[in-house]
Amino acid sequence: IIAGEAVLVPVARNSDEVDSIYTLNETASTIWGALDGQRTLAEIIDLVVAEYEVTREQAEVDLYELVAQLSEVQAVVVEGAA
Known part of the structure; x- marks a missing residue:
């Protein structure tokens, strides 16, 4: 998390497989942190x-x-989800 924003980088075997890097604002970063599989x-x-x-x-x-x-x-x- 940098300045309240999270940066999501897809895991890939090499850089050619990475299409995008995603940034999340402060609220989305809070939600991302809460998506722990334990909370509803x-x-x-x-x-x-x-x-x-x-x-x-x-x-x-x-x-x-x-x-x-x-x-x-x-x-x-x-x-x-199906």
Whole structure:
């Protein structure tokens, strides 16, 4: 984490296989750190609401959008997803 932003670098055998490097803002970095496989998404929403001045509804939208984006690039695996 650099200046509140996380940098995600895909693991690859060589640099030719790396298409992109991803940066996460402070809120997304907090969510990334909470995606530990132990917390539920509802618990992570509670964490975001407690830490940032956002409504529960906005935290939920932001969380699901981020998880969808991370899942798309295979940075996370959603349990129970087909």
